[in-house]
Amino acid sequence: MAVEFTKENFAQTDEGLAIIDFWATWCGPCRMQGPVIEQLASEYEGEILIGKVDVDQQKELAAQFGVMSIPTIVFKKDGQVVDQVVGYHSKDQLEAIIARLK
Incomplete structure (x- = not known):
């Protein structure tokens, strides 16, 4: 299950x-x-941390990442943003990015 990220638990995305x-x-x-x-959170559980940020509830996090349009999916590796996509993306499209970043 995807994690619900807040400013309080967001530091876990740095590893x-x-x-x-x-x-x-x-x-x-x-x-x-x-x-x-x-589905990705379920399939990659224990391997990749996957979660969601509600931009209405976590405006500071959205601003920190310059989110102007949603959905925006940010990929972080060891605390650094390594990729970002905007708009709907299929499971295959996201898995291609994951494969490239692993």
Whole structure:
């Protein structure tokens, strides 16, 4: 299951590979992206930290990453942003990025 990231627990994304989905409940493409993120979180559990940031609840985190459009998916490796995509992406598209970053 995807982690719900907040400013209080966000530091855990600084180790290894982390995938952060910036989303909101009112966003249609975000609701399409959600099940894909959940599926990846399940399949990569224990290997990759995968979670979500509700931009309405965590405005500071969204601003910190310059999120202007959602969904925005940020890929961090050892605390550094190594990739970022905006808009809906299929499981295959996200897995291609994961394979490249692992």
